[in-house]
Amino acid sequence: MFDPLSPTLSRWERELTEQQCNQMHKSIYRLKNYFFHMQRIVILFILISTFVFQAGIAAEIDSVTPRKLKLDNSLTIINTIFNQRIQEAIQKANAQQDGDEFCNEEVLYTELRKAIFQSFTASWGLKGYDLDKQLRSLLARQSYSLSLNDSIYRDIEYLEGLSLNIKGLSDVININSHLIGLDKMGHFFAEGWQYFELTQYGDHNIEQALEWGKQQEAGKFGYTSTGVFSFSDLVANFNGWRFWNKVLLKENDPLKGVIANFFNRPYITCEIQLITSIKSKKIVKAWEYNTLFDLSDYVDGTWDEGNNCNSYKDPLIEEKVTLRMKNVNPDFTCPFIAAYCLESQKKYGYYAKHVLHPYCLTVTEE
Numbered sequence: 001m002f003d004p005l006s007p008t009l010s011r012w013e014r015e016l017t018e019q020q021c022n023q024m025h026k027s028i029y030r031l032k033n034y035f036f037h038m039q040r041i042v043i044l045f046i047l048i049s050t051f052v053f054q055a056g057i058a059a060e061i062d063s064v065t066p067r068k069l070k071l072d073n074s075l076t077i078i079n080t081i082f083n084q085r086i087q088e089a090i091q092k093a094n095a096q097q098d099g100d101e102f103c104n105e106e107v108l109y110t111e112l113r114k115a116i117f118q119s120f121t122a123s124w125g126l127k128g129y130d131l132d133k134q135l136r137s138l139l140a141r142q143s144y145s146l147s148l149n150d151s152i153y154r155d156i157e158y159l160e161g162l163s164l165n166i167k168g169l170s171d172v173i174n175i176n177s178h179l180i181g182l183d184k185m186g187h188f189f190a191e192g193w194q195y196f197e198l199t200q201y202g203d204h205n206i207e208q209a210l211e212w213g214k215q216q217e218a219g220k221f222g223y224t225s226t227g228v229f230s231f232s233d234l235v236a237n238f239n240g241w242r243f244w245n246k247v248l249l250k251e252n253d254p255l256k257g258v259i260a261n262f263f264n265r266p267y268i269t270c271e272i273q274l275i276t277s278i279k280s281k282k283i284v285k286a287w288e289y290n291t292l293f294d295l296s297d298y299v300d301g302t303w304d305e306g307n308n309c310n311s312y313k314d315p316l317i318e319e320k321v322t323l324r325m326k327n328v329n330p331d332f333t334c335p336f337i338a339a340y341c342l343e344s345q346k347k348y349g350y351y352a353k354h355v356l357h358p359y360c361l362t363v364t365e366e
Contacts, residue, residue, distance in 0.1 A: 060228050061170050061181030062151040063305040064325050064332055066144045071174035074142045075296055078175070078185070081138060082116065082293050089115035090268060094286045102285035103270035105248065112247065116189050128186025129167075135182045136171045143171035143182065152324040153228075156317060176296055180303045184236040188298070191216075191233070192240015199241070199251075206241065206254055210354040213237045229311040231357040232303050235344075238355055239298035246291075255347060265291050300347060301340025302356060308341070309334035309357040338363045 089111040096107050113122040117131050136143065148154060148168045158165045170183040191213065198204035198212060217229050245251055249266035256264060269290045276284045302308035312318035325332055334357075335341050341360035345352050352361060 060153060060230070061172050061183060061305065062146050062153065063172065063179055063181070064152050065146055065150070065328050066172055067179065067306060067329060067332065067336070069144055071144060071172075071179075072142045073176060074139055074173040075175050077139060077142065078135075078295050079293060081135075082295075085115040085118070086112065086267065086293060087289055090287045090289055097286065100282075103287055108268065108287060109247070113193065128183070128190030130186075131189060132170050132183050132186040135185055139171070139173055139182070143173045145169075145171045152321050152328060155320040155324065175299050175303070178299060178301055178304045179306060180299065181232075181305070184232065184303055187233050187236035188240040188243065190240075191237040192242075192244055195237055195241035196244035200244075207351070207354070209241065210234070210238060210351060214354060228313070228317075230305060231310065231355060231360070232305045232308045234355040235300075235302050235308060238348075238351065242298060243293075254351065255349070267291050267293060300344055301337060302344040302360060304336075304340070306332075306334060306336040307338075307360060308344070308355075309359050311357065335360050335363060 089108070092115070093104070093108040093111040096104070096111075110122040113127070114120070117127045118134060119127065119130070136145070146169055148165065151169055153169070156165070170181045172179055172181050174180075195206075195209040195213060198209045199206055204212065213234055217233055242253055242255065245253065246264070247267050248269075249264060252261040253264060267290060268287050270285050271288045273284045273286050276286075310321075312321060341356065341363040342365060344356060344360065345363070348355055
């Protein structure tokens with residue numbers, strides 16, 4: 001066995017061996033130090049990735065800078081896109097009918113979400129944000145894109161709004177003369193579905209679902225991720241619940257009166273297929289598209305953040321944004337068109353307190 005302290009070794013050999021040992025210890029120390037720092041980097045990366053994933057739907061728009069722009073109305077294009085996707089979902093749901101089991105509701109809702117979000121899955125992924133990005137591409141000629149560095153949010157730092165700085169801003173579009181962020185479509189379909197899940201499959205009523213939405217906006221979808229609390233997001237979420245509820249219309253629309261609910265019809269119904277039934281010599285049913293989707297049934301002036309004002313995580317952020325607003329448009333005040341707040345107070349009635357900013361909620365007729 002080799003012994004570095006053996007008297008048979010020369011002094012030069014022992015010194016060389018000691019140098020090798022010292023060098024080896026230094027190498028081990030550097031290696032340990034390297035792995036320690038790498039571990040910290042990996043943990044930080046995981047934490048940031050998890051945060052961004054959780055805040056995936058959180059996006060903001062600048063509703064002040066493009067206020068005077070004239071944009072084409074995107075309503076018809078949006079209706080066409082989503083009517084096609086809904087029809088695609090119905091066809092796929094019907095194709096999965098097995099034997100004598102017709103009109104499976106779970107399959108229908110799954111295929112609707114996959115088609116609307118253009119996703120291979122109904123649940124996994126950043127559905128709202130992905131839909132936002134799809135529409136930015138599809139509506140590029142009708143929308144207005146603004147970089148974060150040119151917006152009223154340019155002074156919000158990373159620690160104040162991490163998600164905002166990483167993802168930037170969504171585009172804005174014109175829907176029936178309302179300046180609306182494309183992120184609202186993600187809220188409408190994705191968050192609207194979450195509200196619907198809480199009431200359809202959970203133990204929440206609609207008011208509890210609305211309160212849950214406010215908590216999310218005060219957390220990972222708003223204050224925590226972007227530094228901004230958007231009441232217009234809450235309006236889009238609530239109307240998204242109304243959309244998903246109207247798919248099969250098992251509950252009355254809480255914003256409609258008795259007569260309007262009596263004449264209200266679901267988007268999709270389960271109908272007897274006469275010719276197929278005759279050929280099969282038995283009753284065959286399938287889903288049919290009963291009423292076309294029309295976004296104008298849901299959109300109003302408080303989807304516009306220029307009317308349904310934002311709140312901010314702290315006074316410093318609010319001061320930064322307000323100063324930029326004044327620089328961009330000295331005449332701008334929120335609500336920009338107070339009449340839309342009055343209309344929404346009537347539209348949302350009892351539920352207005354859950355979706356309207358206090359400035360919009362307290363507007364009175366002059």
